[in-house]
Every structure is written in structure tokens, then in C-alpha cells.
Amino acid sequence: MSEKERPSKAERMKMPRQPMPEQDPGERARNFKEVPYGYSPETAMLEASRCLECKKPTCMEGCPVGIDIPSFVNLVAEGDFRGAVRKIKETNMLPAICGRVCPQETQCEAKCLLGKKSDPLAIGRLERFCADWERASGQVELPDIKPATGKKVAVVGAGPAGLTVAIDCARAGHHVEIFEALHKPGGVLSYGIPEFRLPKAIVGAEVKNAENMGVQIHYNYVIGKTDTLDELLEDFDAVFLGTGAGLPLFLHIPGENFIGVFSANEYLTRSNLMKAYDFPNYDTPIPRGGCVAVVGGGNVAMDSARTALRLGAEKVMLVYRRSRNEMPARAEEVHHAEEEGVDFHLLTNPKRVIGNEKGWVTGLECIKMELGEPDASGRRRPIPIQGSEFEMAVNTVVIAIGNSPNPLVPQTTPDLKVSKWGNILADEATGRTSKRGVFAGGDIVTGAATVILAMGAGRNAAASINEYLETGEW
Amino acid sequence: MHEIVKASKIGPDVFHFEVIAPKIARKRKAGQFVVLRINETGERIPLTIAGADPGQGTITLVFQVVGKTTAALSALKEGDSIQDIAGPLGKPTHIDNFGTTICVGGGIGIAPLYPIAQALKNAGNRVLTVLGARTKDLFIMEEQMRRVSHEVRICTDDGSYGTKGLVTNVLDEWIKELDNKVDFVMAIGPPIMMKFVAKTTLPYGIKTLVSLNSIMVDGTGMCGCCRVSVGGETKFVCVDGPEFDAHKVDFELLMQRLQAYKEQENQAMEIWRSNHEIPA
Numbered sequence: 001m002s003e004k005e006r007p008s009k010a011e012r013m014k015m016p017r018q019p020m021p022e023q024d025p026g027e028r029a030r031n032f033k034e035v036p037y038g039y040s041p042e043t044a045m046l047e048a049s050r051c052l053e054c055k056k057p058t059c060m061e062g063c064p065v066g067i068d069i070p071s072f073v074n075l076v077a078e079g080d081f082r083g084a085v086r087k088i089k090e091t092n093m094l095p096a097i098c099g100r101v102c103p104q105e106t107q108c109e110a111k112c113l114l115g116k117k118s119d120p121l122a123i124g125r126l127e128r129f130c131a132d133w134e135r136a137s138g139q140v141e142l143p144d145i146k147p148a149t150g151k152k153v154a155v156v157g158a159g160p161a162g163l164t165v166a167i168d169c170a171r172a173g174h175h176v177e178i179f180e181a182l183h184k185p186g187g188v189l190s191y192g193i194p195e196f197r198l199p200k201a202i203v204g205a206e207v208k209n210a211e212n213m214g215v216q217i218h219y220n221y222v223i224g225k226t227d228t229l230d231e232l233l234e235d236f237d238a239v240f241l242g243t244g245a246g247l248p249l250f251l252h253i254p255g256e257n258f259i260g261v262f263s264a265n266e267y268l269t270r271s272n273l274m275k276a277y278d279f280p281n282y283d284t285p286i287p288r289g290g291c292v293a294v295v296g297g298g299n300v301a302m303d304s305a306r307t308a309l310r311l312g313a314e315k316v317m318l319v320y321r322r323s324r325n326e327m328p329a330r331a332e333e334v335h336h337a338e339e340e341g342v343d344f345h346l347l348t349n350p351k352r353v354i355g356n357e358k359g360w361v362t363g364l365e366c367i368k369m370e371l372g373e374p375d376a377s378g379r380r381r382p383i384p385i386q387g388s389e390f391e392m393a394v395n396t397v398v399i400a401i402g403n404s405p406n407p408l409v410p411q412t413t414p415d416l417k418v419s420k421w422g423n424i425l426a427d428e429a430t431g432r433t434s435k436r437g438v439f440a441g442g443d444i445v446t447g448a449a450t451v452i453l454a455m456g457a458g459r460n461a462a463a464s465i466n467e468y469l470e471t472g473e474w
Numbered sequence: 475m476h477e478i479v480k481a482s483k484i485g486p487d488v489f490h491f492e493v494i495a496p497k498i499a500r501k502r503k504a505g506q507f508v509v510l511r512i513n514e515t516g517e518r519i520p521l522t523i524a525g526a527d528p529g530q531g532t533i534t535l536v537f538q539v540v541g542k543t544t545a546a547l548s549a550l551k552e553g554d555s556i557q558d559i560a561g562p563l564g565k566p567t568h569i570d571n572f573g574t575t576i577c578v579g580g581g582i583g584i585a586p587l588y589p590i591a592q593a594l595k596n597a598g599n600r601v602l603t604v605l606g607a608r609t610k611d612l613f614i615m616e617e618q619m620r621r622v623s624h625e626v627r628i629c630t631d632d633g634s635y636g637t638k639g640l641v642t643n644v645l646d647e648w649i650k651e652l653d654n655k656v657d658f659v660m661a662i663g664p665p666i667m668m669k670f671v672a673k674t675t676l677p678y679g680i681k682t683l684v685s686l687n688s689i690m691v692d693g694t695g696m697c698g699c700c701r702v703s704v705g706g707e708t709k710f711v712c713v714d715g716p717e718f719d720a721h722k723v724d725f726e727l728l729m730q731r732l733q734a735y736k737e738q739e740n741q742a743m744e745i746w747r748s749n750h751e752i753p754a
């Protein structure tokens with residue numbers, strides 16, 4: 001569409017937000033294929049043409065990496081998809097991923113002016129469309145790489161933070177090696193977020209791009225064990241720590257060690273990373289069927305609940321101690337989970353896991369909650385209603401109440417400063433830690449957050465690594 | 475990829491592999507383990523590093539076939555490769571000159587016990603060793619254990635070799651013989667054996683460590699699959715262990731949790747057996 005054919009601003013305000021076609025809920029709740037199909041080129045152009053091309057694009061303030069949203073959207077509206085991808089990639093190297101997993105409703109789309117009068121522009125869907133279009137075109141463009149500097153950067157962890165640093169440092173001409181504890185790259189993108197929400201082929205393709213830029217990845221390499229941070233510093237000029245928040249939290253209620261009680265990390269790792277959903281073609285087992293209770297209200301809980309359905313559970317109950325409004329999960333995931341038949345038990349808190357004499361879970365005792373005064377987080381504090389205990393009959397309980405920082409690196413690096421919760425202390429703007437030449441970012445610094453914030457932190461850290469390697473100043 | 479440079483069968487269903495893993499060979503300390511995955515569809519399983527040759531860049535793995543993964547591993551030959559090996563994982567054994575130590579090994583547990591006994595001896599301890607198995611043919615690594623021990627006593631359930639009886643009987647007698655002048659006991663074997671070793675040494679108040687073999691996935695503290703209860707607290711075997719104070723471990727829970735996947739494990743093994751064989 002050329003500029004002239006674009007609808008007037010008044011007309012744009014009236015155009016409906018284009019829905020994204022997706023698998024039927026009844027069908028998809030039993031398979032691991034991706035839920036939405038994505039926009040067609042025509043729908044993408046139509047949706048993009050709704051953008052008001054604001055003089056002050058507030059949408060950009062909502063994007064932690066500051067993508068030039070109106071520019072890329074207008075290129076989409078004009079049908080210049082190649083140009084749109086280039087524009088996005090100026091600031092975000094992993095658009096296929098962000099378009100799928102960013103909580104747009106609280107970020108870019110929350111700030112979109114269109115949202116004031118009608119529905120915000122579907123920025124995430126358009127971003128996803130561009131990235132998918134480029135991958136399908138078979139011609140993925142790599143950014144220009146500066147001449148080799150001879151400097152070496154080590155990146156610990158191949159999650160979104162680490163991958164972003166690797167790409168940005170490689171662009172600057174440095175030699176980059178990633179050290180990853182697991183046998184696959186991607187961090188949470190691979191072991192946590194399920195295939196039906198983020199196909200692993202997409203993560204693989206994004207990682208391949210990094211490798212094509214010369215980034216080397218060492219798998220099964222656990223820093224703190226295979227090598228310590230100090231040993232890495234002997235070989236590398238700078239080190240970035242992007243080790244994530246991988247330590248699962250439990251509720252510390254009685255019965256939590258019965259067979260059938262999982263951390264969400266274990267449940268999702270078995271299913272995603274180890275492909276237990278395809279047992280016995282893959283060797284790793286996971287319980288199937290039965291009744292499953294998932295405790296929590298974030299993305300991790302939604303992913304666990306929806307995975308349980310796909311593993312053949314008869315019933316999946318989500319147990320969350322606050323109300324629907326306080327759920328930290330992406331709106332789309334909550335909506336999808338509900339559509340697929342996850343049974344929400346809101347304002348409910350587990351008290352005790354019940355098991356039989358052989359140690360297997362048979363039930364979950366819960367108590368009803370009501371909302372009291374707001375707490376430190378600004379959310380109303382849930383308070384138990386005395387005497388409201390009840391029991392759910394379940395065979396599997398998945399605890400998805402969050403993760404704390406992975407302690408392996410700090411434990412073996414005495415001079416690396418951490419907070420009392422174990423987060424590595426790093427300057428927000430530069431990622432610099434208390435140790436010369438060592439930078440950190442992502443969930444290991446902030447605690448469990450989002451993909452795009454981890455990438456934003458990676459971007460900042462890479463800029464300051466590049467500066468440090470140039471000036472040598474700390 | 476990690477090439478298997480030496481593969482041999484050292485007992486019924488017990489195999490001894492030397493595998494290329496130079497970094498791990500240099501780093502590993504007694505008591506540590508690796509997590510391996512044979513191929514793309516494989517499961518991640520932990521195996522103790524039973525020895526290493528940093529010069530050759532190899533590590534030694536000794537394993538018993540108990541299910542699909544160990545069976546598939548046993549069918550690999552010299553020259554074949556294992557896709558992934560991560561390590562060395564877990565905390566190394568705390569080695570010191572304790573004085574008189576008794577090492578108790580049962581069945582396949584003798585393999586992980588060997589590097590610890592060796593380290594204890596090198597640290598100047600008097601190393602006394604009790605080895606047990608159900609029957610004579612099931613003994614592994616006896617010669618090696620003799621080399622790193624000052625004295626070895628052997629028992630079998632059926633009396634076909636050494637004294638007839640359980641390791642705990644031999645252990646109890648030995649402690650009495652030494653007038654309770656035993657400073658440290660290290661026991662590795664089936665959970666039930668470790669449980670009774672703990673019971674045996676408790677009244678004497680001898681510091682006793684056991685190495686736990688819970689089911690694992692990542693081996694880096696990320697999943698919590700390997701959790702056990704020690705002194706009423708939940709611990710992760712892969713990062714807090716694998717060794718714990720025997721007198722504080724809840725062995726019942728450990729044994730229960732090891733049963734978690736019996737059904738699927740049997741199914742996987744049946745499928746494997748239907749078109750493979752464990753090497754003779």
C-alpha cells in the first residue's frame with residue numbers, strides 16, 4: 001500500500017485490531033504445535049496501516065530496547081518487509097522470540113496511543129510477522145561485523161541475555177565464546193517456555209545466526225565447576241555473566257517431597273528440553289494423565305498447566321493465592337489457558353501435600369484467601385479465611401512460584417558481590433560488577449523478569465564491554 | 475562428542491569405560507560425578523568419576539546396567555562416542571587426615587568409593603575397607619581397592635566369598651576390634667545398605683558419610699528433582715552433595731523417590747531389549 005492509499009487518521013482509529021488466527025482450543029490442548037499461526041502478509045499490512053505515525057511515539061517508551069516501532073510498522077504497511085526487519089534488527093536481534101513472548105500489554109502496546117480510543121496496535125504480532133517472514137525467505141541478513149580486534153569475550157549462559165551480549169560483542173569485532181551448562185542453547189527459551197508457545201526451531205535459528213557471526217558455543221560447560229570465573233579471566237579480556245534465575249523455589253509446606261511433586265523447572269525441563277512429551281521416542285519419562293494441580297499465577301504456571309493438558313491430564317487446576325487481576329502472566333497466556341480448559345482456583349493457597357504410604361501424591365489441601373491491605377509490592381495482600389480448608393484429589397503437583405538466582409558462580413568467586421538474595425550486584429546502566437572485567441545482566445541480576453529485559457541488560461552490558469575493551473578503563 | 479577409548483566388562487552387567495573428557499579429567503576430585511547423555515534422544519544420567527588420567531585426557535566410568543540408558547551405554551564399543559558429558563559436578567569429598575577410616579562399599583558402590591579411598595590414603599589416613607556383594611561373581615575392582623587400602627575385609631550374602639553376612643556385621647565387629655578407635659566411615663552402596671551402615675555407626679558416634687544416588691536431570695541445581703531430606707531440611711544432591719551426614723539422611727524418602735518412574739523405565743527397557751542385547 002502506498003502512502004496515499006493509507007486510511008485517514010480518523011478512519012484508522014475505527015479499524016479493528018486484526019486477530020491472529022490460531023489452532024482451535026479443543027484441538028491444540030492435546031498437541032504441542034504452536035498455538036497461533038501468525039499473520040498473513042495482507043493481515044499484517046492491514047494491521048500496520050492502523051498506526052497513527054505519532055510525532056511522539058509513546059509506544060517506544062514502553063519497549064525496553066527502544067525499537068523504532070513507527071518506522072518498522074510503516075514499512076510493513078508499505079509491504080517492505082525486508083526493510084521492516086532491518087529496522088527492527090537495529091535494536092533487537094531476536095525479534096521472532098520477543099514478538100512471541102514479550103508481555104506487550106504492559107510494555108509497548110500499553111503505551112500505544114491507539115489504545116486510548118480503541119485497541120492498541122498489535123506491535124508484537126507485527127514484529128513476529130517480520131521475523132518469521134525473513135526466516136521463511138531463507139535470506140537472513142547478518143549485521144556488519146567490524147574488523148577483528150584480537151580481544152576475547154567470554155559469555156556465561158546462552159539465555160537471551162548471554163546471546164544478546166555475544167551478538168553485540170561479535171559485531172564489534174571481538175572474539176566471543178559462550179559457556180553453557182546445558183546441552184542446548186537458549187536458557188529458559190529452551191528448557192522453560194514450551195514448544196507450543198515458542199517453537200525450538202526458532203530459538204535454534206536465532207542461535208545459528210550468532211554462530212554464523214563467529215560466536216563459538218561450548219555446551220555442557222558449567223562455570224564454577226568445569227572452570228571457575230577466575231580461570232576464564234586468565235583467557236579472556238572480559239566476561240559476561242548471564243546465568244539466569246535457575247534455582248527453583250518450593251513452598252516449604254508438608255509433603256512437598258512426595259513423588260509427583262515437581263518444581264516447574266523440572267516439569268518443564270523434562271517436557272521441553274528432554275522432550276519427555278515424546279516418550280518413548282525420547283528416553284526421559286514424565287507423568288501423564290491424572291489430575292494435576294499447578295501452584296502459581298505467572299507465565300511459568302500457565303506453561304506448566306498447559307503442558308499438563310497436552311500430556312493428557314484429565315483435569316488441570318491452577319491454584320493462585322491472589323485474584324485474576326494480580327496474575328503476573330501475559331494476558332494472552334491466561335486467556336489461552338482458560339480457553340483450553342484449565343480450571344482456575346483463585347484466592348486459594350496450598351497448605352499441605354497429601355500422600356499415600358508409598359510416598360505418592362494423592363491430594364493437595366488448600367485454604368481460601370481474601371484480599372486485605374496492599375503490601376510492599378502494591379498488590380493487595382492475600383489473607384487466609386479460617387476454616388475454609390478443602391482438599392483436591394490430584395496425582396501431580398507442580399510448584400511454579402518462582403526462581404531465585406543460580407548460585408554456582410558466586411559460590412566459587414569470593415570477590416564477586418551479591419545481594420542478600422544472591423543476585424549478582426551490577427550497575428544497571430553498564431552491567432559492571434564488583435570485579436574488574438566482569439559484567440552481568442538478566443535474571444541473575446534482576447531476579448526472574450522477562451526476556452526483553454534480559455536482552456536490554458545484555459545490550460547495555462555489551463556496549464560497556466566494548467567500551468572497556470577499547471579504553472581499558474574500569 | 476566424547477570418544478570411548480576403552481570399554482570392558484568387569485562383572486555381570488558391570489562395565490568399565492575410559493572416555494575422552496580432558497577438561498574434566500584435569501579438574502575432577504574424588505567424590506564428583508558427571509551427567510551424560512548418550513545421544514539426541516537420550517536421558518541425562520549421573521555417573522561417578524571413578525578415576526581419571528589427566529595425561530591421556532580420559533575419565534573412568536564404571537556402571538551397572540539397571541535400565542535403558544545404562545543398557546544402551548553398555549552396548550557402545552571402543553571408538554563410539556557419547557554425545558554430552560557435563561562435569562565435574564557435585565562437591566568433592568572433604569579429604570583430610572582423619573586417622574583411621576573405614577570405607578564400606580556395596581555392589582556397584584565400590585566404583586565411586588575407589589577414588590575416595592585413594593584420596594584418603596594419599597592424605598595419610600589408615601584406610602580399612604569392607605566390601606560386600608550378594609555373591610562372589612558380583613565383586614568388582616577388588617584388586618584396585620586392595621591397592622588403596624591398608625586392609626580389606628570381604629563378605630557375601632551367600633558366603634561364596636569372604637565371610638558370610640552383611641557389610642554391617644563386618645563393620646560392627648571391626649569397630650569393636652579397634653576398640654571404637656575409628657575416626658571416619660565412608661559408605662557407598664545401595665540405599666538400604668547405607669541406611670544400615672548409618673544405624674551401625676550411630677551408637678559409636680563415628681562421623682559417617684554416604685553418597686546418595688537420587689534421580690537427576692540437569693545436575694546443576696536447576697530442577698530440584700534430586701532433592702532429599704537431611705536433618706529435616708530439603709537438600710539438592712547434585713549441588714549440596716552427593717555426600718551427606720549418614721546419620722541425618724532420610725533414607726526411606728530416598729528409596730521411595732527412586733521408584734518414581736518404574737513403569738516408564740520398564741517400558742523403555744522392554745523396547746530396548748526387543749531389538750538389542752547387553753554385551754556378553
Ligand SMILES: Cc1cc2nc3c(=O)[nH]c(=O)nc-3n(C[C@H](O)[C@H](O)[C@H](O)COP(=O)(O)OP(=O)(O)OC[C@H]3O[C@@H](n4cnc5c(N)ncnc54)[C@H](O)[C@@H]3O)c2cc1C
Pocket residue numbers: 101102103156157158159160161162179180181182185186187188189192193221222223224242243244245246268299300303330406408409441442443444448449450451452454
Ligand atoms: C516457564 C517460563 C516462562 C516464561 N515466559 C516468559 C514470557 O512469556 N515472556 C517473557 O518475557 N519472559 C518469560 N519468562 C522469563 C524469561 O524467560 C527470563 O526472564 C529470561 O529467560 C532471562 O534470561 P537470562 O538470559 O537472564 O537467563 P536464562 O534464560 O535463565 O539463561 C541462563 C542460562 O545460563 C546457563 N547457566 C546457568 N548457570 C551457569 C553456569 N554456572 N555455567 C554455565 N551456564 C550457566 C543456564 O543453563 C541457562 O541456559 C519465562 C520464564 C519461565 C521459566
Ligand SMILES: Cc1cc2nc3c(=O)[nH]c(=O)nc-3n(C[C@H](O)[C@H](O)[C@H](O)COP(=O)(O)OP(=O)(O)OC[C@H]3O[C@@H](n4cnc5c(N)ncnc54)[C@H](O)[C@@H]3O)c2cc1C
Pocket residue numbers: 507517518519520521522523536537538539540541542543544545582585586686687688689690691711716732733736739740743
Ligand atoms: C551422583 C550419582 C552418581 C552415580 N554413580 C553411578 C556409578 O558410578 N555407576 C552406576 O552404575 N550408577 C551410578 N549412579 C546411578 C545411575 O545414575 C543410575 O543407575 C542410572 O541413571 C540408571 O539409568 P537407566 O536408564 O539405565 O535405568 P532406569 O531404568 O531409568 O532406572 C533404573 C533405576 O535407576 C535410577 N535412575 C533412573 N533415572 C535416573 C537418573 N536420571 N539419575 C539417577 N538415577 C536414575 C532409579 O532408581 C531407577 O529406578 C549414580 C547416581 C548418582 C545420583
Ligand code: SF4
Pocket residue numbers: 062063064065066067069092098099102104107108109123124127452
Ligand atoms: S521487543 Fe517487546 S516490548 Fe519491544 S516492541 Fe517488540 S514486543 Fe514490544
Ligand code: SF4
Pocket residue numbers: 050051052053054057058059060069070073111112113114121123
Ligand atoms: S503509539 Fe501506537 S499509533 Fe502511535 S506510533 Fe506507536 S504504534 Fe503507532
Ligand code: FES
Pocket residue numbers: 689690691692693694695696697698699700701710711712713
Ligand atoms: S538434578 Fe536438577 S537440581 Fe539436582
